[in-house]
Amino acid sequence: MGAGAARVDIGSILRGARCAARLTQAQVGQACGYSASAVSRIESGRMRLDYSALARFAAVLNLPLDRLTATPVPDGSAVDTVERPSDEEDAVRRRELLTGVLAAGTTVVAGVAPAGAASGSFDPAAGLEDALFRIPSVAPVPVGRLVQRVAAARADFCAARYSSLGRALPGLLAVASATRDVSSGRAREQAGVGLARVYVLAAELALKQHNDAAWVAADRALTTARASGHPVPIGEASRVLAITMRRSGRSPAAVRLLGQEAADLDVGRSATGAVRTTLMLTAAYTAATGRDRATALGLLDEAQEEAERRQAVPGLFTVDVSRTQVDVYRIGVLNALGTPDEGVKVAARLDIDRMPTAERRARAWTDTARMWHALGDQPQTFAALRRVEREAPQEVRRPALRALTADLLYQPARVPGVREFAARTGALPG
Missing domain, CATH: 1.10.260 (434 Repressor (Amino-terminal Domain))
Known part of the structure; x- marks a missing residue:
């Protein structure tokens, strides 16, 4: 200058x-x-x-x-x-x-995409708000059929087919609500769990798109899960609600919520113990965003001990419990704490290809991309972003990843292929 x-x-x-x-x-x-x-x-x-x-x-x-x-x-x-x-x-x-x-x-x-935006306006959660506030009257279905439809929606989420999920959720919310309302006894419990999980998926999708509908969906998920009386969906709903709280800057309150829910779960049982571990992982990242290093790393270490005892078992509806999953969270925690250099050794031992779903593999590559970006290594950042796209093309079009791609595009040192990638993923206006 x-x-x-x-x-x-x-x-x-x-x-x-x-x-x-x-x-x-x-x-x-x-x-x-x-x-x-x-x-x-x-x-x-x-x-x-x-x-x-x-x-x-x-x-x-x-x-x-x-x-x-x-x-x-x-x-x-x-x-x-x-x-x-x-x-x-x-x-x-x-x-x-x-x-x-x-x-x-x-x-x-x-919380909404700009009207008339070009290719960067991809938002599969755009229709959720109307669906959440104006659930139409529809005919109920047998509980077994509802369980199948919820499983199909979960499969869309895990495969990162967000457009398909966004189209399915409004109707599925209506069907699940109607089925729960007309059922009784054991069938009502099952339908209640199904409805809670549909709300969880709606919150997950809205969170990915930074859509304000996440608040409503997460709150309803927890209310519905509590009414079902089942601890696993209560844990699933608590997690998404805590994430919405974290996004609004209420990290300490979110950590408290996760801690309270985790304490109520039986660590000795496989299913609830795994849920407890995933809640601790989310609490660790939440504490890190609040710059509470001691709490974040303490929760991570405790979650790692529990994950190693259990090996790889199902955890929440959308997150499994494994050593690899803990390592991915550790990279995210270190990024949030502003010490991404400490995550390099963790990234080196990751075996992302062994993670069970495309959505989780894409999330792992996302955290890796953020680590390299924070360290100023643009080629490695781009390589990780390309792996996100390979695993889940719709994942790389989320707002946070488009912003990261845009930053990479306009760095002084140009990386070959970034401009084409940005145009393809919506980070560069058409």
């Missing part, structure tokens, strides 16, 4: 805009492809941003980009700075970047 260039207190400006918009660090981070802890470091001036990242933050927070590149600090001190490229060099690149970020970021901040 030249001697006469202005310096800006980028962190203070970003923090003020975020607070004015009533957004948490986690929400802004999700929109921009950063962890909540990274946003905290940016706001405190301990982490620098390049021009492309500044453009994404400006777009998500509705800030004029000039405020981040030309506003002097009042006391004239030298704080976090960025050099602005000339208009002649970067005009096209800047327009493309801002358009792409707005398409990806609006879903996170507002």
Whole structure:
């Protein structure tokens, strides 16, 4: 930067805009492809941003980009700075970047895709809100048939067929609700478990798309699961509700909820013990997003001990329990704590191909991509993103991954193939 260039207190400006918009660090981070802890470091001036990242933050927070590149600090001190490229060099690149970020970021901040958005507007959860608030009257089905339909919906989720799941869920919610309401005795319990699990799937899908319908679906999942009296669906519903709480910046409360539910489960039984382990893993990541390192690592270690005793057994409706699953969570925890370098050795021993579902394998590669991105290794980041696409093409089109791809696209050191990947996955406007 030249001697006469202005310096800006980028962190203070970003923090003020975020607070004015009533957004948490986690929400802004999700929109921009950063962890909540990274946003905290940016706001405190301990982490620098390049021009492309500044453009994404400006777009998500509705800030004029000039405020981040030309506003002097009042006391004239030298704080976090960025050099602005000339208009002649970067005009096209800047327009493309801002358009792409707005398409990806609006879903996170507002909970809906922008009207008329191009290919980046992929949101299979878009119809959930109407379905949750306007469940139509339909005929019930035999409980056995309902169980089969719930299993088919779960198969869509595990295979990351999110479009198919999004189409099926509204009708399945109506059928499950009607069947539960007309049933009695054992059949009513089974239908109640089925309905709770449909709500869990709705919450999972909405969470992946950063859709506000997750709150309603998760709350109804837990209410319905408690009415069924079965501990496993109660654990499944508690997990998705805790994730919605974490996304809204309520990490400590989410950790407490998960801890209370885990304490109520019988560790000696295979099914409930496995559920307890998965709740501890979710609690570990949640504590990490709240920057509670001691709690996060303690929960991880305890979950690992239990997973090793059980070997690989089914856990929650959508998550299994295994040493590999614990390692994936460990990478995510270390990313959230701002120490991704500690995850490199963990990633080296991962055998992701042995994970049981495409959705879980894609999630593992996602956390690996975030680790390499935080470490500044763009080729490794891109390699991991390509593995996400190979496992689950619809997974890589989620808002958080489109934001990560957009950031990779506009790094100074270009990685061959990224532009084509971005266009294919919706991170680059068509």
